[in-house]
Amino acid sequence: MSTTEARPSLTVDRLASGVAVLTINRPEARNAVDLATARTISRALDTLDNDPNCRVIVLTGAGGHFSAGMDLKAFRATGERPVDESRGPFGLVRKPPVTPIIAAVEGAAVGGGFEIALSCDLIVAAEDAVFGLPEVQRGLTAAGGGLLRLPSRIPYHLAMEAVLTGRRLTARWCAENGLINRIAQPGRALDTAMELAEEISRNGPLAVRASKEVIVESGNWATGEAFERQEVIVDPVRRSSDAREGAAAFAEKRPPEWTGR
Incomplete structure (x- = not known):
């Protein structure tokens, strides 16, 4: 059942x-994002992050397109920018959810749409999807996280070329360079993302969230303190009821029954 x-x-x-x-x-x-939509996305993520029953989020777009990024009509008309006060541009790119999030991309994810996808933990794309940061072609910069995240995902020179030319990138090129987890048949990106989400959701929710937190945060940790800082995050998981349940389920050869505690 779903509601x-x-x-x-x-x-x-x-x-x-x-x-x-x-x-x-x-x-x-x-699916260009205006300010009202950015705020709506931010509020939805707040709600889901605070819901212990939510294990994984899948983000997609209606009508065969992921997102064209910033609503340029609103920007031209009033100077409005889709920057939420809490989570930043597009309602998530400065502060993504602590819940694992998967982008399911059909059609175009360009400009801010690509930045939205880059802020997700995993990306599933249809084989005919296209990506890119064309801001320089419009006299703008990819300041919604594109300039910050892309160089950490692919080699420096490839990221620099993609940003400075603004050219579109095929799903196949993105997959070959490690930007995409799975490629789906056209029209099947959401179905494939759901398969991945369901696989993640079967795992211990405390362990999944803690694992994501360590991966996200550890890039800023000094080498000498990394294990100590990791311990603060993972030790509560080790002591949890879910950890005991996972061990018991393995020993008894049955699916675990997670409680999130």
Whole structure:
């Protein structure tokens, strides 16, 4: 069973498996994000992060496109920028959720759309999807995280070329260079992302969140203190009821029953 909660420019589908699907729902604008949508995304992520029953988030776009990024019509008309006060541009790129999040990309994820995808933990894309940071072609910069995240995901010279030319990148090129986890048939990106989300959701929720936190935060840790700082995050998981349940389930050859405690 699933329940659907409609919000302005966004739908949120909650599944019994612990997966939540967020769909940017502005197909008439190729899912470009305005300020109201950014705030809606931010509030939805706050709710899901605080829900112990939410194990994984999948983010996608309606109408065959992921997102065209910033709503340029709103920007031209009023100077409005889609920057949420809490989570930053597009409602997530400065402060992504602590819950693992997967981007399911059909069509175009360009400009801010690519920055949204880069802020996710995993990316699944249809084989005909396209990516890119074309901001320099418009006299702008990819200041929504693109300039910060892309060089840490692919080699320096490839990132520099992608940013300075602004050219579009195929899903195959992105996969070959480590930007995409899985490539799906056209129209099947969400289905493939759901398969990945379901696989993650079957694991211990405390362990999954702690593992993500260590990976995200450890890039800023000094080598000599990394294990000590990791211990602060992982020791509560080791002492949890879920850890005992995982061991018992393994010994008894049965699926674990996680409680998140």
